[in-house]
Amino acid sequence: MTILVLAEHDNASLKSSTGHAIAAAARLGGDIHVLVAGHDAQGAAQAAAQFEGVAKVLLADAAHLAAPTADNAASTALSLLPGAYTHVVAAATGFGKSIIPRIAAKLDVAQVSEVTAIEAPDTFVRPIYAGNAFATVQSKDPIKVLTVRTTAFDSPKTGGSGAIETIEAAADSGLSRVTGAELTKSERPELTSARVVISGGRGLGSSENFKLLEALADKLQAAIGASRAAVDAGYVPNDYQVGQTGKIVAPDLYIAVGISGAIQHLAGMKDSKVIVAINKDPEAPIFQIADYGLVGDLFALVPEFTAELG
Amino acid sequence: MKILIPIKRVVDYNVKVRVKSDGSGVDTTNVKMSMNPFDEIAVEEAVRLKEKGVATEIVAVSCGVAACQETLRTALALGADRAILIETDVELQPLAVAKLLAALAAEEKPELMILGKQAIDDDANQTGQMLAALLDWPQAAFASKVDIAAGVATVKREVDGGTETVEMKLPAIVTTDLRLNEPRYATLPNIMKAKKKPLTTTTPAALNVDVAPRLTTLKVVEPPKRKGGGKVADVKELVAKLRTEAKVIT
Ligand SMILES: Cc1cc2nc3c(=O)[nH]c(=O)nc-3n(C[C@H](O)[C@H](O)[C@H](O)COP(=O)(O)OP(=O)(O)OC[C@H]3O[C@@H](n4cnc5c(N)ncnc54)[C@H](O)[C@@H]3O)c2cc1C
Ligand SMILES: Nc1ncnc2c1ncn2[C@@H]1O[C@H](COP(=O)(O)O)[C@@H](O)[C@H]1O
Numbered sequence: 001m002t003i004l005v006l007a008e009h010d011n012a013s014l015k016s017s018t019g020h021a022i023a024a025a026a027r028l029g030g031d032i033h034v035l036v037a038g039h040d041a042q043g044a045a046q047a048a049a050q051f052e053g054v055a056k057v058l059l060a061d062a063a064h065l066a067a068p069t070a071d072n073a074a075s076t077a078l079s080l081l082p083g084a085y086t087h088v089v090a091a092a093t094g095f096g097k098s099i100i101p102r103i104a105a106k107l108d109v110a111q112v113s114e115v116t117a118i119e120a121p122d123t124f125v126r127p128i129y130a131g132n133a134f135a136t137v138q139s140k141d142p143i144k145v146l147t148v149r150t151t152a153f154d155s156p157k158t159g160g161s162g163a164i165e166t167i168e169a170a171a172d173s174g175l176s177r178v179t180g181a182e183l184t185k186s187e188r189p190e191l192t193s194a195r196v197v198i199s200g201g202r203g204l205g206s207s208e209n210f211k212l213l214e215a216l217a218d219k220l221q222a223a224i225g226a227s228r229a230a231v232d233a234g235y236v237p238n239d240y241q242v243g244q245t246g247k248i249v250a251p252d253l254y255i256a257v258g259i260s261g262a263i264q265h266l267a268g269m270k271d272s273k274v275i276v277a278i279n280k281d282p283e284a285p286i287f288q289i290a291d292y293g294l295v296g297d298l299f300a301l302v303p304e305f306t307a308e309l310g
Numbered sequence: 311m312k313i314l315i316p317i318k319r320v321v322d323y324n325v326k327v328r329v330k331s332d333g334s335g336v337d338t339t340n341v342k343m344s345m346n347p348f349d350e351i352a353v354e355e356a357v358r359l360k361e362k363g364v365a366t367e368i369v370a371v372s373c374g375v376a377a378c379q380e381t382l383r384t385a386l387a388l389g390a391d392r393a394i395l396i397e398t399d400v401e402l403q404p405l406a407v408a409k410l411l412a413a414l415a416a417e418e419k420p421e422l423m424i425l426g427k428q429a430i431d432d433d434a435n436q437t438g439q440m441l442a443a444l445l446d447w448p449q450a451a452f453a454s455k456v457d458i459a460a461g462v463a464t465v466k467r468e469v470d471g472g473t474e475t476v477e478m479k480l481p482a483i484v485t486t487d488l489r490l491n492e493p494r495y496a497t498l499p500n501i502m503k504a505k506k507k508p509l510t511t512t513t514p515a516a517l518n519v520d521v522a523p524r525l526t527t528l529k530v531v532e533p534p535k536r537k538g539g540g541k542v543a544d545v546k547e548l549v550a551k552l553r554t555e556a557k558v559i560t
Contacts, residue, residue: 069448070448071446071449074443094451094469094470095470097435098452099439101435101437101439102440102442102443103443104440105441111404111436113434128433128530129327129430129431130430131533132327132532133327133329133530133533134530136528136531137527138525139524140524141524173446173448174479175478175482176448176450178474179464179476180475181473181474182473184472228488232489237472238454238468238472238487241488245428245487253552253558263326273556287538287541288539290539291538291540291556292540292541292542292551292552293538294541305545305548305549
């Protein structure tokens with residue numbers, strides 16, 4: 001068995017999601033190769049080679065892979081497939097979700113999305129219906145193509161020394177191109193890997209009021225997230241959304257402020273170790289899953305919380 | 311320009327589904343069914359493109375059981391011009407749906423297909439991307455803004471760190487994210503008019519597509535229940551408990 005892991009990176013460095021994908025690959029057993037398709041992506045390739053268990057890093061370099069479109073990223077991976085690989089794995093992030101289905105379709109095999117547990121090399125567990133059910137599915141296809149939920153697989157140790165091999169990038173299809181990006185700048189820890197996450201909902205009332213959460217986040221070195229309602233209302237950028245159709249988080253501590261607890265929100269955070277909810281409505285569903293519920297006005301309680309931390 | 315909108319009939323997003331006691335799946339008998347919310351957004355976007363004079367015809371397509379006709383009628387009431395049901399009782403997985411849609415695209419020759427980013431039942435998030443690959447078309451998944459001019463679609467898409475802009479040559483695939491638009495409601499007169507719009511039916515066999523499932527579901531279980539419901543009286547108690555009981559802050 002040989003597994004191909006698709007690395008997510010910004011050329012200079014590797015995204016933390018890649019470590020989780022490698023961890024899932026390690027659970028499958030077999031040799032692990034990591035594909036870094038990019039431009040001047042030596043830095044990312046070296047980082048990938050350092051994960052324990054990585055036998056080989058395949059580095060494809062081309063100008064059109066600097067900020068690749070989905071079809072170009074997929075075709076470079078496909079140039080290695082079917083080949084010697086039994087599995088193709090990527091993290092279930094925006095990157096993996098865009099590219100992995102294209103690879104599965106071209107190989108004429110099923111894709112298994114958001115795998116949370118690996119029971120056997122052909123048998124996987126995944127959430128359906130916003131995590132209200134978990135299905136165990138078996139694939140009979142010759143190549144298993146998966147995206148994996150990052151919170152379900154801890155990154156492996158570093159200190160390994162996989163070989164880096166240069167491969168040819170597939171030609172630019174010319175069908176599309178990335179013309180720009182607006183990335184949210186933040187000094188805070190990344191939402192999906194932070195130890196503490198504080199999320200705000202419609203109860204915050206405005207983007208200005210999110211400053212209350214920032215002061216608390218500063219004390220706790222926390223990342224900031226949000227409900228869909230807060231994002232739709234424009235209080236915070238779209239990439240803050242936690243939930244079924246946003247980001248999945250599982251920090252040690254999740255603090256939900258002014259969030260009612262719709263199933264779509266719970267789907268993205270209910271695997272957190274400890275959940276705190278602050279809401280003025282004692283009947284809010286979020287309290288049913290909170291370890292520590294605090295009923296009251298967030299505008300009084302959040303500043304008090306921040307002050308209490310000293 | 312013709313736009314094809316694939317729509318899926320799913321358990322309504324307000325329903326909390328129950329897992330069947332024999333572990334074979336979730337119980338969908340007598341449960342409210344609706345159009346997948348992301349597909350409502352897709353229909354709305356197509357209707358707006360028609361209102362702007364960019365699109366000339368909107369064709370809604372659904373793959374599945376006969377009851378999907380109801381969902382297609384909703385799409386017609388929202389502004390689609392005609393509808394096609396690809397009827398089958400076989401459980402359809404994303405790859406099979408993508409193949410059916412690719413076969414239909416070969417006949418219908420749309421210049422744009424707008425899908426939902428994710429069906430809220432299987433949460434697969436695959437079909438649009440698979441379809442793009444099968445057709446060798448470019449894709450913009452998770453769209454929050456779509457502009458079309460001179461055979462080029464310029465799409466702003468939601469990515470993990472913010473947004474990204476992609477330019478695609480038509481024909482192309484777009485999948486919708488939540489912020490693309492706010493779908494309208496169907497009005498009574500439009501619901502009446504929709505009853506007279508054409509709805510045709512075909513089958514996987516007629517399209518020459520093998521839809522046999524590739525994945526076997528071995529079992530479906532409920533997630534472990536979280537023991538919540540704990541309350542604290544005030545902030546002092548909260549902070550004390552987080553420090554000494556939960557030990558998640560210092
Ligand atoms: C297809 C689809 C996908 C979705 N995906 C997601 C998703 O990924 N993530 C997500 O979060 N949602 C998602 N949703 C939306 C979800 O159904 C809810 O609408 C949303 O989570 C509600 O956000 P909220 O809790 O902030 O707002 P509300 O439900 O309006 O709750 C606001 C809460 O704030 C409290 N509050 C108000 N003022 C105060 C105050 N001063 N002090 C204390 N408390 C106060 C209120 O008591 C209330 O409980 C999705 C919906 C659909 C249809
Ligand atoms: N049975 C179906 N019929 C028509 N369209 C579908 C069907 N299944 C999925 N789709 C489309 O594909 C999108 C993504 O679905 P999925 O890949 O299953 O998450 C949906 O929002 C629909 O636009």
